[in-house]
Amino acid sequence: MTNTKKRLLTGLQSSGTLHIGNYFGALKPFLDIYQDYDSYLMVADYHALTSLRDPAQLRQNIFNVVKDYLAVGVDPEKAVIFRQSDNQDHTELGWVLDCMVTVPFLMQAHSYKAKVDKGIEPNAGLFTYPMLQAADITLYDIDVVPVGEDQRQHLEYTREAVGKFNRAFGEVLKEPKEMILDGVGIVPGVDGQKMSKSYGNTIPLFGTKEEIEKAVMSIVTDSEGDRPENVYAIHKLLKSEDELAPLYEEKKGRYGDLKKALIEDLENFIAPMREKRNQITDDDVKSVLAEGVAKAKRTSGQTLKKVREAIGIDLG
Numbered sequence: 001m002t003n004t005k006k007r008l009l010t011g012l013q014s015s016g017t018l019h020i021g022n023y024f025g026a027l028k029p030f031l032d033i034y035q036d037y038d039s040y041l042m043v044a045d046y047h048a049l050t051s052l053r054d055p056a057q058l059r060q061n062i063f064n065v066v067k068d069y070l071a072v073g074v075d076p077e078k079a080v081i082f083r084q085s086d087n088q089d090h091t092e093l094g095w096v097l098d099c100m101v102t103v104p105f106l107m108q109a110h111s112y113k114a115k116v117d118k119g120i121e122p123n124a125g126l127f128t129y130p131m132l133q134a135a136d137i138t139l140y141d142i143d144v145v146p147v148g149e150d151q152r153q154h155l156e157y158t159r160e161a162v163g164k165f166n167r168a169f170g171e172v173l174k175e176p177k178e179m180i181l182d183g184v185g186i187v188p189g190v191d192g193q194k195m196s197k198s199y200g201n202t203i204p205l206f207g208t209k210e211e212i213e214k215a216v217m218s219i220v221t222d223s224e225g226d227r228p229e230n231v232y233a234i235h236k237l238l239k240s241e242d243e244l245a246p247l248y249e250e251k252k253g254r255y256g257d258l259k260k261a262l263i264e265d266l267e268n269f270i271a272p273m274r275e276k277r278n279q280i281t282d283d284d285v286k287s288v289l290a291e292g293v294a295k296a297k298r299t300s301g302q303t304l305k306k307v308r309e310a311i312g313i314d315l316g
């Protein structure tokens with residue numbers, strides 16, 4: 001029987017501690033549907049190398065991200081959990097895709113421009129980042145990629161590279177689509193900017209109660225009116241607007257009380273996952289990754305074989 005399930009993949013960089021923006025932007029949409037697809041969940045550790053030069057930290061982050069994946073409830077029997085750097089097919093196809101797109105095209109990438117605008121000296125890996133991501137996706141014939149709003153352009157870049165490749169060499173690679181959940185948008189950090197590992201404005205997904213309290217109490221609330229918008233934006237990820245309406249009516253203008261209510265709801269949401277996470281060992285992580293990469297390579301190897309034939313480096 002042929003497998004007719006569509007394919008799903010997402011990935012997170014192992015560049016720091018995951019936060020609730022990562023959860024609601026990428027992990028939750030993945031969790032909601034992954035059992036209906038052939039699913040892949042990747043640790044983008046070579047992408048993390050574009051911003052991190054600390055081997056002990058990178059190693060630790062890799063363990064942490066896989067523990068986070070397992071603790072939020074991803075079943076390694078039902079999704080292929082693997083690490084980008086364990087499968088060299090990614091860097092190989094990444095190179096091929098680099099050769100499909102132009103320098104001016106890559107220079108337009110928002111993620112690249114944002115880093116340059118912040119004064120970060122861009123390494124060449126940061127510049128070609130979108131093509132490594134395009135390889136992550138196309139190696140597995142992926143149909144759907146759940147991501148946060150900020151990744152929309154990376155999916156456009158992937159489709160552009162696929163189009164260029166297929167026009168030059170025949171229909172080998174599949175065009176993926178992003179899946180961006182309505183109502184999530186960009187989760188604000190405690191300062192009201194996009195919550196991001198690199199901005200130090202996060203509510204950590206597996207923070208201790210104290211860390212969560214500290215983060216929530218520091219949410220900037222200089223908005224006008226009855227409702228602290230940055231608090232509400234995070235609160236409505238946990239409860240529906242209808243559920244929140246009576247609370248926000250009763251505590252109108254009392255920002256401190258609303259923050260306390262948010263802390264309680266965050267704690268109820270995080271505590272069971274935190275408990276589960278504490279049971280997961282480094283050895284569990286290693287065995288999940290070893291099984292994952294073996295499965296991943298079976299699929300990516302087939303795609304790469306077709307690519308090598310198509311571009312003319314397979315000598316027969």
Ligand code: ADP
Nearest residue numbers: 013021022025026147148186187194195196197
């Ligand atoms: P960060 O900006 O914290 O480094 P990543 O770039 O590693 O996060 O993003 C991992 C995933 O989480 C991506 O799919 C991204 O779109 C999503 N994501 C990150 N930050 C947010 C946010 N503030 N709101 C919604 N989704 C987010």
Ligand code: TRP
Nearest residue numbers: 009010011012013044047133136
């Ligand atoms: N660029 C993504 C981010 O910063 C991480 C990522 C790498 C990814 N490869 C991917 C996401 C493939 C989806 C699919 O969030």
